[in-house]
Structure formats: structure tokens, C-alpha cells
Amino acid sequence: MIKEIKKISQRVIPRMSRYYRILYEHNGKDMISSKELSDFSGYTAAQVRKDFAYFGQFGCPGRGYNIEGLKGSIRKILGLDRQWNVALIGVGNLGIALLGYKGFKDQGFEITAAFDNDPEKAGRMIKNVEIFSASKMCGVMRQKKIDMVILTVPRESAQAIAMEAVECGAKAVLNFAPINLKLPDAIKVRNIDMSIEIENLSFLISKG
Amino acid sequence: MIKEIKKISQRVIPRMSRYYRILYEHNGKDMISSKELSDFSGYTAAQVRKDFAYFGQFGCPGRGYNIEGLKGSIRKILGLDRQWNVALIGVGNLGIALLGYKGFKDQGFEITAAFDNDPEKAGRMIKNVEIFSASKMCGVMRQKKIDMVILTVPRESAQAIAMEAVECGAKAVLNFAPINLKLPDAIKVRNIDMSIEIENLSFLISKG
DNA sequence: TAGATTGTTAATCGATTAACAATC
């Protein structure tokens, strides 16, 4: 039922995640229409249908989409039908907060190791995650079969550490450092830059 | 020198923030070319020049852009030439980490109050920020002339609390709750949804 | 001057929206 992928706009994936969340808020209901998904998501109904159409036919003309079925389909599409082993690198304020972030764990992203170059931190457990010395990175990452890393280190060290993580087997990086990482093409990167977002707000409100 | 704004693509502002950061990494140098900015940012040189052209003429043919001058211009464009008073709502793990986040303070975003509906927290100082009971929100926000709020509350309460913050004078919301907030048109909103970003990575690596 | 690089226009590319036949 899930069509093999033609050319997917890079922007549909975040929307799929959004729809998936909305479906979870409708447990118990049977069907949902693109119009309803539009109301909850803020995207147009045409966009909703187009987005789903990239992956297959999930709806029923005249009736809408079966919520349980669609949830399952999106779960498969996004790769949420399995556990992902995640390591967090950089156990500072933000890193610690993310160690306990429910939004990751709930969707199968399990942080099974964390690294910091402060020897004080190595050996401790924080939010139930063991902290290792950065020097142990490769061994631990391979042993724990880490798929992806969350990078919460200072900007200055981000590039070198990201590269090291890749050499230790990471296939994707969720990067919180405000820098454009240069990594091999096969490595997937998403950036979260909180300053950029807040600066967008100051731009918007200061131009009136 | 800063042109009054025709129709700015919504995507140029985050790029302007990015350029601004890069300029800061080149203190001491005199000029920088769109080609160099391209190398550091990952955007094309044509894109760099086009982005700047939305706001005016900042460069010098044959020589590039004066770093100090450009820095100042972007600072004005983004509204970073003043202090912004920010309140944080929802003093959980993530909220506490953001109270101490340097990336905000360094650019003039000063978190001058935080709110939580846990009465245990009210009255405490965390990372040098006073925590108030959520019931005091309007009084404190008006007294401290809060411009924008950072919203780190659970999804279920986000909509109601965001609306309350707007009624208390907030003109912009940096929203970490995984929900599409419905607020008056004049209110600016940016969403940071960390689960969406990590799900994007699992999509990318699971389709190979 | 020759070489470098801007600012801008035109061409291309990609994403969103509108419209509607098909179908439940």
C-alpha cells in the first residue's frame, strides 16, 4: 500500500510528523477528512491530500481516512515502527534537558549513551542515561549500535566531534550547534538553532 | 541604506541570521565575498547576494562586503540593535535549560521572568531568573514590558496559555509545544518541534 | 589595465493551490 517513492519534496516529512501527532489526538474516532486535518494542522486540505499521495492511497472517497490505518502507514513511512539507538554528545544544560525529553522516547528514539569531555561527568547516570568520557566514544557507540547522535556541544567543537561520531558509525546528526556541519553526503543532518528562531521573531515584530 | 522592504521571502530571515553568525567568526578580517559566505553557510553565492539585495546594497563590486558594516546592517534588519524582554512559561527540564541558554542572551534576548503553575517553584530564582506563579502572569508581564514569550509547557495547556500570554501583551511566541497554535493574526509565532526534526532523520535513514 | 565581484534580470526549478472526475 505504501508506494515506492518518486520524488518527495523535502517539506512533506515534517508535515507528515504533524499529521501523525494530530491523529494521536483523535484516538477513538474512526475516520478523519483532509478538511479536518487542515483545520488542526493549519495546512490546506489540498496539501494534506497531496502529501499523502506521495506515499500511496490511504483514503476513501466520500469518507476520508481511517485514523488507525493512517497512523500505522505514517509510522512506517517515518520509520517509527522500530527502536532507534541514539547517543547524546555534550552533557550541558541543554543536553541534560534532552536526556529526559519525552518526545524522543515516546516515538522510539532511545538515548542509550551520552558523552562529555568533562571527566567529572563520566561514570555518572543522569536521567537514567550513563555518561561516558568522550574518549570512549567509538567503543561505546559501536557496542550499543548507535544509529544517530544528538549534538549539544559548543560551536567551536561541533564540526570535529560530529565527524568523529560519523567515524564511529552514526548515520544521522541532530545538530543544536549554530554551525553548518560539513559531513559526508550519506550522513543525514537536521539543524535546530534556537537563536535563529528567536531572531526571526524579533525581525517580525520590529518591522511592525 | 536599508531599503524599505518589498516582498521578503519568509526563508531569507533564517539565512540572514546564519550570515550574521558567520560574520562574527571573521572578526578582524576586512572584507568577505558572497563566495566565501557561500562556503561557510552552504547556500549558493547567488542566494547570498540575492538575500542581501532584499534589504539594500551592502557590497562593493570587485571587493565584496565590508564585514563590520554588514554586521551592523544585519543587526538592524533583524532587530538585534536593542534589548528584548522575554518571559519563559513552563519551568520544566527544557524550560530550565533555556533559562540559561547563552544564545538568547548574547543577542539581546533577556529572559526577565519565568512562570510555572507549580506553587513549589514560585518565588525561587533559577539561573538568575525569578519564577512567578502562573496566576501572576499578566501583572508581571506588563510591569516588565515583556515583548515575547518562550513556551515550554505541555501540549495540552499550550493553546490556552499562549492565548493568555497574548492577552498579557506578548507580541510573539517561540513555541516548543507540538501543536499548531491559533492566535490573532498580528501575533508572530515560530515553532521548534524537536520530535519532528528527529523523525525527519529516521525517515531519511530508514529509506536508505 | 585586468581581475574580481557585485546587484539585478531572466530562466529555471520546485512547491502549493484549484479544480474536478471518480467513487464511496
Next chain:
DNA sequence: TAGATTGTTAATCGATTAACAATC
């Protein structure tokens, strides 16, 4: 059946890239 709503095609809209005259 009549009403609702999908999936898809075509039309529109917007953003990026290429190209180059202007200029330092």
C-alpha cells in the same frame, strides 16, 4: 440516490539559480 470527499492533473505561485553588465 445525493452528498461528501478522495486522488490527481493542470494552473499558479514563489523561490533559487544562472548569467552578465556595471564597477571597483
